[in-house]
Structures are given as structure tokens and as C-alpha cells.
Amino acid sequence: MVKLLQIHEPGETPLPHAESSAAVGIDLGTTNSLVAMAADNRPEIITDPNGAGLVPSVVAYEGTTEATVGEAARRALLDRPESVVTSIKRLMGRGVADIKSVAGTLPYDIDDEAAEGGMARLRIGQRRLTPVEISADILRALKSRAEGALGAAVDKAVITVPAYFDDAARAATKDAARLAGLEVLRLINEPTAAALAYGLDKGVEGLYAIYDLGGGTFDISLLRLEMGVFQVLATGGDAQLGGDDFDHAIVDHFLSQRPASAAPRDAAEARLALATARLAKECLSRAESGSWRLDVAGSTTEHSLDVASLEGLIGDLVERTVRICADVLADAGVAAEAVKGVVLVGGSTRLALVRRRVGEFFGRRPLSDINPDEVVALGAALQAEALTQGSETLLLDVTPLSLGIETMGDLVEKVIPRNTPIPVARAQDFTTYQDGQTAMMVHVVQGERELVDQCRSLARFELHGIPALTAGAARIRVTFAVDADGLLTVSAQEETTGVVQEVAVKPSYGLDEDEMARMLRESMEFAQEDMLARLLREARVEGDRMLISLKSALESDGDLLAAAERAEVEHHAEALSEAMTGDDRDRIHAAIAALNRVSEAFAERRMDRGIRGALQGVAVESLDGG
Amino acid sequence: MTEEQQTSGQAALAPCWSCHGSVDQRASFCHGCGTIQPPRPVDHFSRLGLAQSFDLDTDQVERNYFSFQRHFHPDRFATRPAREKQLSLQHATDLNEAYGVLMAPLSRAESLLALKGAALEDEGAANRDPELLMEAMTAREALAGAASREEVEAIESESREANAGCVEKISEAFAGDDLEAAQRHCLRLRFLVKLDEEIRRRKGELARA
Numbered sequence: 001m002v003k004l005l006q007i008h009e010p011g012e013t014p015l016p017h018a019e020s021s022a023a024v025g026i027d028l029g030t031t032n033s034l035v036a037m038a039a040d041n042r043p044e045i046i047t048d049p050n051g052a053g054l055v056p057s058v059v060a061y062e063g064t065t066e067a068t069v070g071e072a073a074r075r076a077l078l079d080r081p082e083s084v085v086t087s088i089k090r091l092m093g094r095g096v097a098d099i100k101s102v103a104g105t106l107p108y109d110i111d112d113e114a115a116e117g118g119m120a121r122l123r124i125g126q127r128r129l130t131p132v133e134i135s136a137d138i139l140r141a142l143k144s145r146a147e148g149a150l151g152a153a154v155d156k157a158v159i160t161v162p163a164y165f166d167d168a169a170r171a172a173t174k175d176a177a178r179l180a181g182l183e184v185l186r187l188i189n190e191p192t193a194a195a196l197a198y199g200l201d202k203g204v205e206g207l208y209a210i211y212d213l214g215g216g217t218f219d220i221s222l223l224r225l226e227m228g229v230f231q232v233l234a235t236g237g238d239a240q241l242g243g244d245d246f247d248h249a250i251v252d253h254f255l256s257q258r259p260a261s262a263a264p265r266d267a268a269e270a271r272l273a274l275a276t277a278r279l280a281k282e283c284l285s286r287a288e289s290g291s292w293r294l295d296v297a298g299s300t301t302e303h304s305l306d307v308a309s310l311e312g313l314i315g316d317l318v319e320r321t322v323r324i325c326a327d328v329l330a331d332a333g334v335a336a337e338a339v340k341g342v343v344l345v346g347g348s349t350r351l352a353l354v355r356r357r358v359g360e361f362f363g364r365r366p367l368s369d370i371n372p373d374e375v376v377a378l379g380a381a382l383q384a385e386a387l388t389q390g391s392e393t394l395l396l397d398v399t400p401l402s403l404g405i406e407t408m409g410d411l412v413e414k415v416i417p418r419n420t421p422i423p424v425a426r427a428q429d430f431t432t433y434q435d436g437q438t439a440m441m442v443h444v445v446q447g448e449r450e451l452v453d454q455c456r457s458l459a460r461f462e463l464h465g466i467p468a469l470t471a472g473a474a475r476i477r478v479t480f481a482v483d484a485d486g487l488l489t490v491s492a493q494e495e496t497t498g499v500v501q502e503v504a505v506k507p508s509y510g511l512d513e514d515e516m517a518r519m520l521r522e523s524m525e526f527a528q529e530d531m532l533a534r535l536l537r538e539a540r541v542e543g544d545r546m547l548i549s550l551k552s553a554l555e556s557d558g559d560l561l562a563a564a565e566r567a568e569v570e571h572h573a574e575a576l577s578e579a580m581t582g583d584d585r586d587r588i589h590a591a592i593a594a595l596n597r598v599s600e601a602f603a604e605r606r607m608d609r610g611i612r613g614a615l616q617g618v619a620v621e622s623l624d625g626g
Numbered sequence: 627m628t629e630e631q632q633t634s635g636q637a638a639l640a641p642c643w644s645c646h647g648s649v650d651q652r653a654s655f656c657h658g659c660g661t662i663q664p665p666r667p668v669d670h671f672s673r674l675g676l677a678q679s680f681d682l683d684t685d686q687v688e689r690n691y692f693s694f695q696r697h698f699h700p701d702r703f704a705t706r707p708a709r710e711k712q713l714s715l716q717h718a719t720d721l722n723e724a725y726g727v728l729m730a731p732l733s734r735a736e737s738l739l740a741l742k743g744a745a746l747e748d749e750g751a752a753n754r755d756p757e758l759l760m761e762a763m764t765a766r767e768a769l770a771g772a773a774s775r776e777e778v779e780a781i782e783s784e785s786r787e788a789n790a791g792c793v794e795k796i797s798e799a800f801a802g803d804d805l806e807a808a809q810r811h812c813l814r815l816r817f818l819v820k821l822d823e824e825i826r827r828r829k830g831e832l833a834r835a
Contacts, residue, residue: 185705186701186704227689227692229692229695330826330829330830386701387701387704388705391701394696394699394701395699395701396695396699420722420726421725421726422722423700423715423722424719424722424723425719425723481719483700483715484699484700484701484715
């Protein structure tokens, strides 16, 4: 019992109580991540004590358990780059073969022993970690930042993903959240979140384009806003094109100015070179030119670059984004002039060249009055509030990529075309091609190309228990369902006999249940620590409150205490302050209890005075009435 | 919200899955406890509270679709128990399906024909109409021969006009209850829609070349 807390002067409101649990919005970005929370439709980025909102999506590992996330991990990049992971989002939901094809340009050390076709693992110091586990570490850091700031448990979140993320990458993101102890209220697309943050749902009507160029992905979405409905008409992009590619172009340019023998010798040096290139890029969004020093492979070289040369290096990449914009407009059957506004999202839209080209293409100045780094997280927070507190706005999204199945001759038959509103379910009938055939292989792919190997393999599964009939007699109906998070499930039924076949879809690049179970077990051990940390924080918050109200009570009613009484109360208050600087929760609680005990008499005397004071202010007739 | 189409006969009652009280089987929410009920198997027109007609006001289709989604979309059930989430997902899926079918004239006509017991065959039917075969061949040859963006755009505007005319004829056929004519024009519209896709693909090829 904290009696001091129960004293409120008439008209005074009590200190706000900590909510039991809160829902936040999380932008899990390639380069930076953010967490935000909305109350009464006003979203705010949750910052660290220094006021920094961005959490670099960088994780540093030390030993076998310790993971450091954010600015500290980024600093570790300089001292021990071999134990630091950056841009992990680019590997979400990707298989070993996928990653190997880009390994030359990405600074990752892939574990070769991982099964072909399985989820990739990175070698980081002593450890072998999947992108899901590494992303979960980032999410844990965001969760604990939010809990620290809100003084409440945070166990629900809206997490944003690039609109162009495929099923495997979305599933991987959801798995990472689960590992971090977060229930995903909804995965929403980054451009859609940005539009929400612009409040495009309030009052404005018409077509808006959201151009989102982040660290690792590019998205363009076309939205229609009408009657409080937020309808995504078409979306497109490139899940492997972003500011990172600008950095690579700059690095290649710098390295071409050195002798071939002075190329980075390992992944760690490559990361260092990339960090230099990123610095150059960021400087050139503010300055006209500059010069940077590259210190790798045992030699130091100086490289100068100006804005015009930078634009020469990245011009082709920017043009690629403009072409994708044109394709998306064509898909929706919309002319560029019909678009009422263009919103810029993502740190890479700070580059003058990007702004200029987007402006030229749409024939209007793009909107960028909300910080492009923060806009997605703010929108996610608004949606988290809408999903937990209710909302008048309705968000209708679409599938970014076509879903299809492999047919004879390695061709793809589309079952759900891209830009179909979700949730959606479509059935496809199959038949047997041999007499007595009792099993059949189904291969699900995602992508726009005609040939299977040009699309992304999502899942392969076998249908068993088909009744032995003549070829072509069995009718197997396979249903593909995409839910509101954009995630696919498949079910199948033999129609002539009514045999229902439960299909367990084993994702080509996902985690299998055993892996997930192991990770959850491991994360439980961390959760134990998290729980202790939370209890400690709560004890400190309680102690703080106690001290604050005691201080104000002593100021206003100190005269109620004799000098000796006052000294005793102050002595115990000091003991509590002392206990709160340590990590011993029990000691803090004991100190709170002790302070409560010695100040009990004071509390009662204040209560008496409080009531007398209140009564003096109240007219007699209303007392009679009560 | 528009009044839903009444299905014939006395309302059948079924127990609510949640509170076990009886619910009109046509109701989407329990009268007693307000819990969402499984979607009913109805046609796309009824799903969106519209009359079975080819001549729909697409603004009306949209308004009804939006207002139903406001009640059933999974975002409204994000913090509800799993079973309610699942039912909302089914409702929203059905609404999206109905909206997609009714907004496009071709699928709307096909759906209406099926309801009137005159469903179009899936494949091959068009091959029995020599006039349509000839039109298709001529158009595809012209498209393959088009070497510039301007030529493709000329074909495109012709095809658009043909499309609008065809939709007009389908509407007349349904109005006169001539299902055979509706089927014939519908087959032609199928071809015109496919041609439109091919034109777009050709345009893309030329733009990239």
C-alpha cells in the first residue's frame, strides 16, 4: 500500500496509472528501425533518453548470448566488424541459393553447411544465426525501448513491410515478431502506413502515389482515398533496390580508383568500405562536394566526389524506379496527371536527384513535410491504435505479386493475379494424368514471369490419398487463400469422393516448426531476463512516484511533523533513493515498504487536514443534500 | 446500407455458435450477443445487397462494398478471439470476390448468365462463331504487325470502342431477356478483354525496345 499516493487535494487528478499493455507501430527498416505509439490519433516516435528516434538496424554479437542493437552496435562496426550484422532485412525470407547470387555484393558470411533450399544462416563470430533471429533481436530492442518509455508492457504491434515483400519475407517478419514476444496485430505495407501518417484519410479525396525508396527496397503504391476508405489500387517495386545499391555504386567507384590488389580482403573490410560510401552519400545530400578516406587492405586512399558525379553513378538506379512508377500507373490504367499528390518516403528520397526525377515524372512537387525516416512508423502507430481502439477509417490493400502454380513444361499458371484486393481465396481444379495415380505434386510460386524458374518458389507439397481412378477422373480442388497480412495458406480437397486432404505447406525458405520451437525455447530464456528487467523498472517507477509525492507533501504540509519524525521520514526517503540506483528489486520494495511505514502517521494527519480543508470550501446545503 | 435481397420462404433459425441462442440464418451478427456469424452461400449480387441486374451503378456497388467491409474487415476484429477473426476473414474474402466480379462488365455478365441457368462454357465456345474468329484473327495480326506506339494506340482506341459497344449490346440483351444474345456478346467481350491485355503487353514491349 502506498498511502501517500492516495492523498489528492480536491480537484487534483491522480498520477496516471500505467496501462496494463500497449500496442505500438514498428518500422523494421533495412538501415534504421523506429517504434511509435499513438494516443487520440496523435502518433509520436518513441525516443531514447537523448531524444534519438532512429535505431540503426545493426546488431552486434558478443560471446554466445549478448546482442547489442542500434547506435552502440553501429559503433562496434569499426572495432569488430566480423561480429556485426547490418541490412539483415534484405535476407528476410530468402534461401541460401538466393543469397549466394548476391553474396558478392553483400557483406555477409553465409554458413555453407546450411541445407540447400533451407533458410540461410549467417556466421557471426561463434554463432550461426538466421535472419529471423537477428531481426527478432532488433524487435526486442524496440519493444524494450517502448516499455521503458511507456512504463508498461508492450506485447502487440503493427509492423510494416515493403509492399513488394513476398510471402516468405512476410512470414519471416511475423516469425521474428513471435520470437521477440510481440503479437502482430497486422502487417501493413510501408507506403500505406506513410499515407496514413499524412492523414490522407482525413478530408482529402482522390489518387495519391507513395514513392518509397528505403535502404534496401523500393515501393511505389497508388492509393485512392474516398469516403474514409483507403483503397490501394496498384503497387509495384523492387525488393532488391534501395539506398544500399547507391552505396555499392559509390564503393565500386572508389575502389576503381585504387589498384586491384587493394580491394577489401574480407566481409569486414567490405562493410567498412560501405560505411564510408554511405557517409559520402549522406554528405552529398547537404554539400556540393567532398573528400573521403578509405582505409582498407593495408592502404589508405583519398577519394573526392561531387553531386554531379554522384548522380552519374546512381542515375541508372533512379531511372529504374521511375520506370516501375510508369508500369504501376499503366497497371491501374491511370495517367500521371491524374495523380493529385506524391508522397516521398524513405531516407534515400533525400537525394536531390530522386526528388527531381519523381517531380518531373508526376509533373508536381512531391510532398515531404513529414520526416521521411519517421513517416512509416507514425502511420504504423496510427494503425495500431485503430486496430485496438476502433476506427472510422477502412484500409483495403492488395496482393503485390501474382501467385501461381507450376504446370507442364515449367510454365506458371496464375491463380491470384497481382493487385487483387486482400483477403482473397481462389480455387483451382487439378486432375490426375495417369490411371490409378494417388499422389500429386503442387508447386506454388510468386512472381510475374512466365517460367517457373524466373519466379520465386514459395512452397512445394504433395497431395496424398487421391482415390485410384482412371486418368482425368479425379478432381482435386486446391484453394489458395491470402489473409489480411498478405500471408498465403493452401488447402485441398478431392471433389468426386469428398476426401479432404490437409495440406501442410512447407515453405521453401521458411522456418520449419522444429526450428521455430527451438528458437522460441531459446527466446523464453531471454524472456526470463526481460521479465526481470521489467519488474525492476516497475519497482523504480513506483519508488519514483513515492518520492515525488512525499516531496510535495513535505513542502505543503511539513508543519504536521515534529523535527524527529521528519528526520526519520527523510532518512528512509534517502534510503529508497539509494536502493533505486541499484539493480536489486527486492531492496527497492523493502525501502518503499519502510518509507510507507514511517510516513503512515504523516499520511493520516494530512488526510485529516485535507478533509477539513475540503469541508471548509463546501457550502452547507450541498452537504445536507449528500 | 442497402436493404439486403430477401431470399424466398420463411427465415430459418440456427443456433449462434457463440451464445447458442437462435439466429436468423440470413443474419451476419447474432441478435442476442452480437457475435459475427459465418457467411451464407449467396450470389454476388445479394452479397452486396444489390438486385440481380447487368445495369448496375458502379458507384452504388462501391458504396455498398465499402459499407459492408466497414463491418466485416479483419481490421475490425484484430483484438477479437480467433474464431471471430476467422469468420471476419471469410466475410471479407467473399465481399472482395463479389466486388471484383460485379465491377467488371465481363464477369458481371458471366455471373448473371450462370444465375439464369445459361452459364458460358469455359473453352472452345468462341470457336463455333466464325464471325468472331475472323475478327479475332484480324485484330491479332494487326497488333503483331504494329511497329510503333502510335499504331498500337490506334488499335487500342478501336478496341475500346468495340468494348463499349459490346457492353451496350449485352445490356440490351439482358433487358430483353434474350439470354442467347447475351451469351453471344459475352463471348465477344471475353475476346475483347483478352485483346486489351495483349495490347498492353505489346505497348510494354515497344516501350522497352
